[in-house]
Amino acid sequence: MYKYLISFVLLLSGVASAQVKDWQAGVKMDNMLFPSYILAHAGWDDNENDTVQIDGQPFYIITEDGTSQIAVELDLTSRADVKIELLPSEINTYSVYQGKLDKGSYGVYPKINYKYDFMRNRTQPGPVNLVFVLSINGRKVGQKTQTVSLRSISECPFYMADEENETEEDLGYMFAAYVNEDDPRIDAFLKEALKTGIVSSFAGYQGTEAEVIRQIAAIWAAMGHRGIQYSSITNTSSSSQSVFSQRVRSLGDVLKNNQANCVDGSVFMCSVLKAIDLHSFLVKVPGHCYMGVYLDDAKKKPYYIETTTISNAGLVGLKIGSEQAKKQAIASLGESAAVAKKDYTAHAKAFNKDDSEYIKIDIDEAREIVKPIGQ
Structure with a gap:
């Protein structure tokens, strides 16, 4: 049986x-x-x-x-x-x-x-x-x-290519996942920014465009006084020929080590700016990344920032809150903005087109797809 x-x-x-x-x-x-x-x-x-x-x-x-x-x-x-x-x-x-x-x-x-x-x-x-x-x-x-x-x-996949099936997918929006406006360490950093004396509070878009720029300058100054340096480390151990990824430091790692590559610094600033209700975006170009922020709530007036120039801000050693430090912070931010705007203007027509390597990632819009990974 x-x-x-x-x-x-x-x-x-x-x-x-x-x-x-x-x-x-x-x-x-x-x-x-x-x-x-x-x-x-x-x-x-x-x-x-x-x-x-x-x-x-x-x-x-x-x-x-x-x-x-x-x-x-x-x-x-x-x-x-x-x-x-x-x-x-x-x-x-x-x-x-x-x-x-x-x-x-x-x-x-x-x-x-x-x-x-x-x-x-x-x-x-x-x-x-x-x-x-x-x-x-x-x-x-x-x-x-x-x-x-x-x-x-820390590995961010940003592009996939399938030669066999002749398909490709741009995952550049994934960099927005490293923007973490909810990180509790931002509050302590904003206290450092207030000590610069450039602004007395962070009020988002409640003031004029000039006041918005001063809020950005205060954040820039706090980064400069900390001595955050540009670091070009982006490589990962991946040897894939079809999935491309890049190392991205978290906000906490940037604060701990005072180092940031082009993506790290841009993600860091976008995190802090979004936390104070300013609309920010990432600008991804071949081999590089910088960022920007809108000076108005309607997103009509972009202000571009080349974050890698923070190494040359000239704020280390200056007394925090001094008039000299304030002027230096505002001046160095202006120089950074000029560098970034020049690059964006040179390639403006190439952005966000099919198969283009030039993409502008609006953080507010990206939030509909990706959330902060919360490192």
């Missing part, structure tokens, strides 16, 4: 397997997971299904989480109940997709229950094993383990 029962179970398992020509698990970004991308998009409701053509055949994309990078691809020979399980790992708790799918090829993106605190504290890249289990019509078809590269929280 047991012999027949075993044969019956094997037969059912074989039927389930026959309904799947092939299946595989993987990660979209060249087998890399970026905690910054995951945290920035957490809670973003973009789970519309889609259909694309691959080798002239329809490929159905099923998404429970539109921002998920983890997928299982499978080819069904007939309609079936599909269950995809992602077993617990150091980055996630148990996660599952379950649904009825018709005959065809699919890319299924399950809702992943990430361990967000773990992701936020990931400071070094390294391998992680993800274990997937596929079941068809209630029967286990198989189990697969995929080793992926989990990147550091």
